[in-house]
Amino acid sequence: MPWLQLTGWIGSVLLIYSVMQARVLRFRVLNLAASAILAGFNAALEIWPMVAMNVALCAINLWHIRNLVTTRHDAATYEVLEVGPQDEYLRHVLRVHEADILRFQPDFTWDGASEGAAAFLVQRGDETVGVVLVHDVGGGVAHVVLDYVTQRFRDFSPGEFVWRHSTALKDHGFTRVRTPEHMIAPYYARLGFQPLENGAFELEL
Structure with a gap:
């Protein structure tokens, strides 16, 4: 199996696995990894709308991860x-x-x-x-x-x-x-x- 096709499969499987997670932080981290892999995969294929979507998902996940981690010891939260x-x-x-x-x-x-x-x-x-x-x-x-x-x-x-x-x-x-x-x-x-x-x-x- 060519490495590019394998990358697409890995990203897709990881994306599916991420949405099966009950833990909110674990979901965000896995979804970030999947989105980053799929962004690279679609960039290699020059499918730019999918690249844009996955880059946006990476940004959204990073924002949520930062919010979760920085407030984990916050008594105001x-x-x-x-x-x-x-x-x-x-x-x-x-x-x-x-x-x-x-x-x-x-x-x-x-x-x-x-x-x-x-x-x-x-x-x-x-x-x-x-x-x-x-x-x-x-x-x-x-x-x-x-x-x-x-x-x-x-x-x-x-x-x-x-x-x-x-x-x-x-x-x-x-x-x-x-x-x-x-x-x-x-x-x-x-x-x-x-x-x-x-x-x-x-x-x-």
Whole structure:
């Protein structure tokens, strides 16, 4: 197969693969790569309308990627909303994402009626991108029951806005946050959580 034809096939397959992505950043990066390849492919064939379209798509993707990356730690972009632990919208979010939540945390259960339960939603505009559920275990410790990110924003860590940028936990009187045992290290270590001997992580607020 001639290299030019192979390039066209690679660009086309990558373009199709990109639109299958649920993660918004991954979609943009793959779509940018596909558009760049197809721009070069069509330029070699001198199909200038397709070149122009793919160059425009590259510019659009670059703009979105820049916006996503530069605002990933921006407290003005992501807002933490405390909701009642039995709030109906919270129940709706948990129901909608139940299968995905259980895929990562098969033993997850949430008793919003229990004493010491607290719930927080992370919003990006009008879109809910994260859910954080904690339980007061005494001594000023908030035990993490759920730290969930929706598929679209799984390349980010919106839970950090609950841990590092919001005063919501302090307003409850919490002085420390502790994760369950054997949580994934890079995310929490990056936010200043300290590892404990039992595999959990802890953060001083």
